[in-house]
Amino acid sequence: MGKDEARDAVGDYRYGFHDPENAVIRFDKGISEQVVRDISALKNEPEWMTEIRIKAYHHYVKRPMPDWGNMGLLNSIDFDAVTYFLKSSSGTAKNWDDVPEDIKNTFDRLGIPDAEQKWLGGVTAQYESEAVYHSIREDLEDQGVLFYDMDSGLREHEDMVREYFCSVIPYSDNKFSALNTAVWSGGSFIYVPKGVHVELPVQAYFRINSENMGQFERTLIIADEDSSIQYVEGCTAPTFSTDSLHSAVVELIAMKGATIRYTTIQNWSTNVYNLVTKRAVANENATIEWIDGNIGSKLTMKYPSVILKGEGAHAEVISVAYSGEGQHQDAGSKVIHLAANTTSNVLSKSISKNGGRSSYRGLVKVSPKAHNCKINVVCDALLLDEDSRSDTYPTMEIANSSCRVEHEASVSKVSGDQLFYLMSRGHSEAEAMGMIINGFFEPFTRELPMEYAVELNRLLEIEMEGAIG
Amino acid sequence: MNTALEHYRSLPQPKRSQHLWRYSAWRRMHPTGKVEEVPQAESATVLLTNLDGSEVDSVIELRPARDAERRRLGGTLAEDNVAASYCRAICGQESLLLSIPESYVGDQPLAIDIIASGHVSGLHLLFDIGANAEVELAISIRGEAGWFGLLREGNIGENAKLSEFVHNRLDHTSTLVRCDGIELERYGRLQTATLSLGAEISKSDLRYSLAGMGTDLGVFIAVHGQGKRHDDHHIEIDHKVGNNRSQVEMHAACDDNSRSIGTGRLLIHESAQGADAGQVFRNLLLSDKAKADVIPELEVLADDVSANHGAASAPLDPEQVFYLQSRGLDTKQSRDIIVEGFLMDAFRDFKSPALIDRLRTLLIVHLDCDLI
Numbered sequence: 119m120g121k122d123e124a125r126d127a128v129g130d131y132r133y134g135f136h137d138p139e140n141a142v143i144r145f146d147k148g149i150s151e152q153v154v155r156d157i158s159a160l161k162n163e164p165e166w167m168t169e170i171r172i173k174a175y176h177h178y179v180k181r182p183m184p185d186w187g188n189m190g191l192l193n194s195i196d197f198d199a200v201t202y203f204l205k206s207s208s209g210t211a212k213n214w215d216d217v218p219e220d221i222k223n224t225f226d227r228l229g230i231p232d233a234e235q236k237w238l239g240g241v242t243a244q245y246e247s248e249a250v251y252h253s254i255r256e257d258l259e260d261q262g263v264l265f266y267d268m269d270s271g272l273r274e275h276e277d278m279v280r281e282y283f284c285s286v287i288p289y290s291d292n293k294f295s296a297l298n299t300a301v302w303s304g305g306s307f308i309y310v311p312k313g314v315h316v317e318l319p320v321q322a323y324f325r326i327n328s329e330n331m332g333q334f335e336r337t338l339i340i341a342d343e344d345s346s347i348q349y350v351e352g353c354t355a356p357t358f359s360t361d362s363l364h365s366a367v368v369e370l371i372a373m374k375g376a377t378i379r380y381t382t383i384q385n386w387s388t389n390v391y392n393l394v395t396k397r398a399v400a401n402e403n404a405t406i407e408w409i410d411g412n413i414g415s416k417l418t419m420k421y422p423s424v425i426l427k428g429e430g431a432h433a434e435v436i437s438v439a440y441s442g443e444g445q446h447q448d449a450g451s452k453v454i455h456l457a458a459n460t461t462s463n464v465l466s467k468s469i470s471k472n473g474g475r476s477s478y479r480g481l482v483k484v485s486p487k488a489h490n491c492k493i494n495v496v497c498d499a500l501l502l503d504e505d506s507r508s509d510t511y512p513t514m515e516i517a518n519s520s521c522r523v524e525h526e527a528s529v530s531k532v533s534g535d536q537l538f539y540l541m542s543r544g545h546s547e548a549e550a551m552g553m554i555i556n557g558f559f560e561p562f563t564r565e566l567p568m569e570y571a572v573e574l575n576r577l578l579e580i581e582m583e584g585a586i587g
Numbered sequence: 588m589n590t591a592l593e594h595y596r597s598l599p600q601p602k603r604s605q606h607l608w609r610y611s612a613w614r615r616m617h618p619t620g621k622v623e624e625v626p627q628a629e630s631a632t633v634l635l636t637n638l639d640g641s642e643v644d645s646v647i648e649l650r651p652a653r654d655a656e657r658r659r660l661g662g663t664l665a666e667d668n669v670a671a672s673y674c675r676a677i678c679g680q681e682s683l684l685l686s687i688p689e690s691y692v693g694d695q696p697l698a699i700d701i702i703a704s705g706h707v708s709g710l711h712l713l714f715d716i717g718a719n720a721e722v723e724l725a726i727s728i729r730g731e732a733g734w735f736g737l738l739r740e741g742n743i744g745e746n747a748k749l750s751e752f753v754h755n756r757l758d759h760t761s762t763l764v765r766c767d768g769i770e771l772e773r774y775g776r777l778q779t780a781t782l783s784l785g786a787e788i789s790k791s792d793l794r795y796s797l798a799g800m801g802t803d804l805g806v807f808i809a810v811h812g813q814g815k816r817h818d819d820h821h822i823e824i825d826h827k828v829g830n831n832r833s834q835v836e837m838h839a840a841c842d843d844n845s846r847s848i849g850t851g852r853l854l855i856h857e858s859a860q861g862a863d864a865g866q867v868f869r870n871l872l873l874s875d876k877a878k879a880d881v882i883p884e885l886e887v888l889a890d891d892v893s894a895n896h897g898a899a900s901a902p903l904d905p906e907q908v909f910y911l912q913s914r915g916l917d918t919k920q921s922r923d924i925i926v927e928g929f930l931m932d933a934f935r936d937f938k939s940p941a942l943i944d945r946l947r948t949l950l951i952v953h954l955d956c957d958l959i
Contacts, residue, residue, distance in 0.1 A: 506890065
């Protein structure tokens, strides 16, 4: 395939390439109790996990689709056309040389091994349903940090997984958490011991390669007392004419005084439904930070949540969304204040262009016992043309008289005054627009590791091409 | 069986996932809780005078609406609106029409006194404000009805201006269900204020359609929650064409076990370029058991607009209380003066001195404080 043909095939989406499928194991399309049992048997899981999977499957079948959000797109998902398990490699390698050549090439093109050497503390690379590569720096291992792909985590530390699995997000939480619990495969399991600070971020990279694929990774991060960790995840997929499904569940537990920062750069191709449940529990004086970037996918429904359970706990959510043609980014956050003196900051920014739709959907809930808590929520949206759309649906439920809640939101277009000012300084209209957009997203990009920030700005530049005129 | 009744019974029951019904289920708002039941309703007594008690100008009419008028003015709320449909069903074919002729400019505000009594009571009130007319109106809802349904529908004509307030002082054991559906024609202006003090359970579904360009809408709401009051306001504004302005300001002071709910939905259509829309919800929580819920929604489909919303909840500021006490006021007086100031602040952009004076007096009497 020549360059031009490749460009025609994938459009502006630079990760839209795909490799020939070389599956070691591929299940037939569709889901049934037998499929769920087969996945569990294949992984040789303990009985309790199989039982949870089966219960979750039955709940998934019974539970209706959500009757809110973009029901048109949700109801167009053909769950029977999805492949629920596909294994591309015979095992999880600890060395890139042991990864099958075609898969290694994919991750090379995504820049993962290079990034690992330069600035990461550990990497999990998931291809289709399972991790194909996994490594952690020796010094972290020596400090007792556990970093596994989730399947290995279950094998090696069953008791800990059993204690925390589904403890933050029960399978009955929603239809997609039930689906994930039934057919989960891959994801990360991390435990950071008391007092250990993981200075370099650890990263997981999720790649879908096949058509009509379903990826259902499961991530569980436990930061013990006074520890800290930063976890970064990225995701891409090839561009196909048919749709794929990504439905992850992420559970974070921050013990007393711990800090977890979870950064996501979601850049799925625009044929992926991204229906994800992410929730964290923050105990006394713990901090949870969700840094969430949504650039790709056809439909994203993702509302990273924090339950502030311990006194003095803090939540920080910064999210940005870009919606282009045919995309709907339905994102937001939920913060539930259960304890006194808890604080939270939510900052959401979105840009809609070429008929794209961005929605902010948020919840702030203050329980009667959450005295003296402080909450600040800000949502800003830019509309770049008259075909696009922006919605905000914030919900605030306040049941304590001593708390202070502030919320503000605005929707507007790029200011003509700002454009004029920059152009009067010699910038072209396109450059001026690019600077304004980068400035608009700056509160998000400044929280990213440098390499990610540069990459995100590049991605935005590509997406914003042609935004003028 | 009347067609409105048949229509109501044909509607599906609203789901809690709709923000309109999230905190006040229709079953709870219904007079009997059995949603299929439509009991016999008593008509409310309605009196029209000038605000000073004198007789109104003879050109102003408050009379039973004719079928043609009901058809013309009575369809502003969507067919699938359950509460409005229920109110239509209990009122049968009886509607009252307030008709203000074209180019009429009133020299003093009008007053409509609505007295609701009996187990279930209802009123379907239609407005027809003629082109270029300017009128001020004070509406008072009182009485001891167990359940009162007020459906208001109407039209603000071209370049007409209506400034009104609705003062809810129903008995503290009553339930009030109020539905407004008002359409503004080109350059039409509507300022509508609500002072919600009465009824133990109150649900207001207020909808405004900005159908003509250059329209200007202000919705101002002050709620005082005491005892077990449950007060739910939903404000929906539809910017259909360009260069319209809308403003929502809702302030709720919640005491005791009361709960205030404010849900707003601002919809700016693709064709409504140049719209300027804002909504602000503020809550003052006065007791540990009071609750306040807010959902200010924006749905924007046009790019050349200014749309924003804000919401805030906070307790009484102890510094303000201390300041007032240092001037010789006791704790209750200090608290009342802060509540009065907070609630009246919702009306700061309501440009009608006569109505504002009346609102302030009503609020002070309600707070039973020595502020005058």
